[in-house]
Structures are given as C-alpha cells and as structure tokens.
Amino acid sequence: MFTAFLIKYAEIGIKGRNRHLFEDALVHQIKYALKKCEGKFLIHKTQGRIHVDACSAFDFDEVVEHLQLVFGISGICPVVSVEDEGFEKLCDTVVDYIAKVYPEQNQTFKINARRARKDYPKDSMEINADIGEAVLNAYPQMRVDVHNPDILLNIEIREKIYMYSEIIPGPGGMPVGTGGKAMLLLSGGIDSPVAGYMIAKRGVKIDAVYFHAPPYTSDRAKQKVVDLARIVSKYTGPIYLHVINFTDIQLYIHEKCPHEELTIIMRRYMMRIAEHLAKENECLGLITGESIGQVASQTMHSLIATNEVCELPVYRPLIGFDKQEIVEVSEKIGTFETSILPYEDCCTIFVAKHPVTKPNVNVIRRHEHNLDEQIDALVKTALETDELIIVE
Ligand code: ATP
Numbered sequence: 436m437f438t439a440f441l442i443k444y445a446e447i448g449i450k451g452r453n454r455h456l457f458e459d460a461l462v463h464q465i466k467y468a469l470k471k472c473e474g475k476f477l478i479h480k481t482q483g484r485i486h487v488d489a490c491s492a493f494d495f496d497e498v499v500e501h502l503q504l505v506f507g508i509s510g511i512c513p514v515v516s517v518e519d520e521g522f523e524k525l526c527d528t529v530v531d532y533i534a535k536v537y538p539e540q541n542q543t544f545k546i547n548a549r550r551a552r553k554d555y556p557k558d559s560m561e562i563n564a565d566i567g568e569a570v571l572n573a574y575p576q577m578r579v580d581v582h583n584p585d586i587l588l589n590i591e592i593r594e595k596i597y598m599y600s601e602i603i604p605g606p607g608g609m610p611v612g613t614g615g616k617a618m619l620l621l622s623g624g625i626d627s628p629v630a631g632y633m634i635a636k637r638g639v640k641i642d643a644v645y646f647h648a649p650p651y652t653s654d655r656a657k658q659k660v661v662d663l664a665r666i667v668s669k670y671t672g673p674i675y676l677h678v679i680n681f682t683d684i685q686l687y688i689h690e691k692c693p694h695e696e697l698t699i700i701m702r703r704y705m706m707r708i709a710e711h712l713a714k715e716n717e718c719l720g721l722i723t724g725e726s727i728g729q730v731a732s733q734t735m736h737s738l739i740a741t742n743e744v745c746e747l748p749v750y751r752p753l754i755g756f757d758k759q760e761i762v763e764v765s766e767k768i769g770t771f772e773t774s775i776l777p778y779e780d781c782c783t784i785f786v787a788k789h790p791v792t793k794p795n796v797n798v799i800r801r802h803e804h805n806l807d808e809q810i811d812a813l814v815k816t817a818l819e820t821d822e823l824i825i826v827e
C-alpha cells in the first residue's frame with residue numbers, strides 16, 4: 436500500500452547556506468543505497484524535505500533496511516499517496532489507512548493536515564475536523580487527543596494527496612561527503628572497522644589502507660580486510676582500499692631495532708605511510724581503532740610515540756571505549772563475525788614477548804636511526820607497489 440517515503444533529517448548544523456550541500460549529499464547516498472534494491476525509485480527534494488517515490492513494485496522491508504544504512508537520515512516515513520478524487524473519497528482512504536496500519540483501532544489520534552495547494556476547497560482546520568469526524572464515525576472506540584496522540588496522521592494536499600503517520604528511526608549522523616575525507620588504517624581486527632564507521636557517521640568519506648606482510652600474513656587475512664571494507668562501504672559508499680606490502684619494512688625493523696620496540700616502530704612507519712597516502716588523496720586526517728591502554732602500543736606513552744610522526748590530525752573515535760562497548764558496535768554494524776575469523780593480521784615473529792609500555796620518544800628516535808641506510812628506499816618501494824582495490 437505504501438508507494439513513497441518521506442525522509443526526515445536532523446536540522447542541526449545544516450541551516451543556512453550549506454543546507455543544499457547537505458541535502459544533495461543525502462540524495463546521493465540514498466541513490467547509492469537503493470541501487471541494491473529491487474525496483475525503480477525517484478528521489479527528489481522539495482521545500483526542505485526529501486522524497487523517495489517508488490516507480491515500480493518494490494520490497495518494503497528491503498528498502499527500509501537499506502535506507503537505515505544512510506547517515507543523515509533521522510526518520511523514514513512510509514507514505515500512502517492517492518489522486519485527489521474529492522473529499523469524501525479522501526475520508527474513505529483515511530479510514531482504510533487506519534484499518535490497515537492500526538488494526539487495533541483503540542488508540543488516540545490527531546489529524547494534521549497541510550494544504551500546499553491553496554485552491555483546495557477546505558482549509559487545513561476544516562480538513563482536520565472533517566476527517567477526524569469521519570474516523571470517529573468509522574471507529575467509535577478511537578478518541579481524539581490533540582496534545583499527545585498515539586497516532587499523528589499527517590495529510591499533505593499537493594497535486595496528489597500524501598498521508599503518513601509512522602516514523603521508522605534512521606541511523607542519524609551526517610551524510611557521507613559533507614565532512615571531507617579521511618584515511619582509515621584498516622586491519623582485520625574488531626576495532627578499526629568500528630572506528631571507520633563512527634567517523635563516517637559524522638559525514639566523512641573514507642579511504643583505507645591495509646598493511647599486508649606476505650607470506651607472514653596470508654591471502655585470507657587480506658581477503659578478510661577486503662570483506663570488512665565491503666561491510667563498512669554499505670554505510671559509507673565505495674571505499675578506495677590501498678594495500679601496502681609491508682614485509683620488507685617489517686623485516687628490516689626486526690633486524691635493526693630492539694625487539695621490545697618493534698611494534699611501536701612498526702606503528703610509526705604505518706602512520707607515516709598512511710599520512711603520505713592521505714595527503715596524496717586529499718584526506719584531511721587519519722583514523723585508527725586505538726583505545727587507551729588496550730595493548731602495550733596504545734598506552735598514553737605509546738600514543739605519544741605513534742602520534743608524533745604525523746602532521747595530520749589522527750582521529751581515534753574509540754579512545755575511551757572498553758572492548759565490550761566496541762564489540763557491541765561491531766555486532767550492530769555487522770563486522771564482528773568477519774573480524775573474529777582467525778586469520779592473523781600480524782605474524783608472531785614480529786610480536787615481542789615484553790613490548791615497551793612506556794616508550795621514551797628520544798630513545799625510539801635514536802633506534803630508528805639504525806634504519807637510515809635502507810628505510811627510505813623501502814618506504815618508496817612500498818608506496819610504488821601500492822595495490823588499489825575499489826570496494827563497494
Ligand atoms: P584492530 O582491532 O583494529 O586490529 P587492535 O586492537 O588489534 O585493533 P593494533 O593492532 O594495536 O590494535 O592496531 C591499532 C590500530 O592500528 C588499528 O586499530 C588500526 O587502525 C591500525 N593497524 C594495525 N595494524 C594494521 C594493519 N596491518 N593495517 C592497517 N592498519 C593497522
């Protein structure tokens with residue numbers, strides 16, 4: 436019975452001159468999300484609203500499910516639209532709508548009419564009163580409550596007549612593309628896909644980089660990262676995933692630096708390379724899945740060491756989250772099952788038994804000089820052999 440959806444979005448932050456950018460980005464993301472659904476849709480904006488009109492048969496649940504992936508949508512209202520065939524016919528349609536959507540018919544209601552077409556023979560007050568009466572006649576057990584109704588039935592008189600009363604919650608946030616772009620360091624773990632999701636929810640487009648170390652990390656580990664990127668891309672749109680071969684850099688660090696500092700120094704090179712890619716691709720920041728104290732390389736001392744090698748801001752949306760809280764988000768967004776597949780994202784030979792938890796930055800810098808001879812060439816090669824995978 437529904438033939439369209441009215442899309443509600445949060446008004447905060449989108450007033451004034453930027454409003455059309457916000458709306459255009461939202462329309463773009465809705466189109467992307469609905470491409471995967473059966474049916475044809477016309478998506479358009481009118482006077483501060485976005486409409487999704489179905490031009491063919493469609494699967495209601497499938498469309499709602501996909502709209503619920505689009506950041507920026509705060510509510511999805513399924514709409515019934517009918518031709519204007521006179522007021523009596525309209526009353527019948529409303530009575531019929533209530534029978535179908537609210538089979539219990541024992542709730543309170545309010546009619547909220549809006550007349551966008553001033554040549555309609557009744558004004559909105561009259562429409563409210565007369566339709567209200569028709570509903571009461573049809574369902575004597577229903578009552579009007581103008582202050583706090585169970586059912587707020589909106590009726591809009593335009594060329595056609597639209598009615599809606601249900602609001603299905605959307606994901607909130609801002610449309611992807613309104614907030615610039617950032618480079619996500621995406622590993623196969625639980626945390627980084629969640630971190631990417633959270634920053635994308637604020638309207639930021641996501642590029643990603645994965646540091647792969649074959650043969651120490653398997654092809655399956657890489658495929659897992661591609662699969663994670665694919666799940667995140669349901670929310671963000673296509674993700675350009677850079678796969679950087681990190682093996683030689685890792686081996687060289689292993690050979691030249693103290694083992695308890697391996698992870699920190701490796702992380703510093705990941706950040707440097709990620710920043711290089713970020714700048715090359717117009718990203719305005721880096722994103723990681725770090726959380727204070729989760730592992731040795733994420734203590735506040737360690738974070739000083741990994742942070743200082745970048746100029747761009749590093750966004751760490753999980754910084755104050757417990758593991759359990761991160762797991763809950765990853766289950767909600769659908770990455771958890773893939774993240775826990777047991778393909779190592781780092782070989783054990785590169786993991787020290789007793790990694791430093793309070794690295795001294797001066798010491799780390801000094802030990803990095805052990806790498807002076809070859810590291811620039813190795814980084815250059817790693818960047819030159821960057822494999823780009825477009826994930827959608
Ligand atoms: P995750 O669950 O995201 O793997 P983690 O708890 O395993 O995180 P670390 O392995 O210490 O944490 O990594 C910290 C962050 O560094 C990750 O969240 C991710 O952003 C980045 N990172 C780590 N390893 C890689 C990698 N191989 N490729 C890309 N990014 C990585």
Ligand code: MG
Binds near residue numbers: 622623624780
């Ligand atoms: Mg990890």
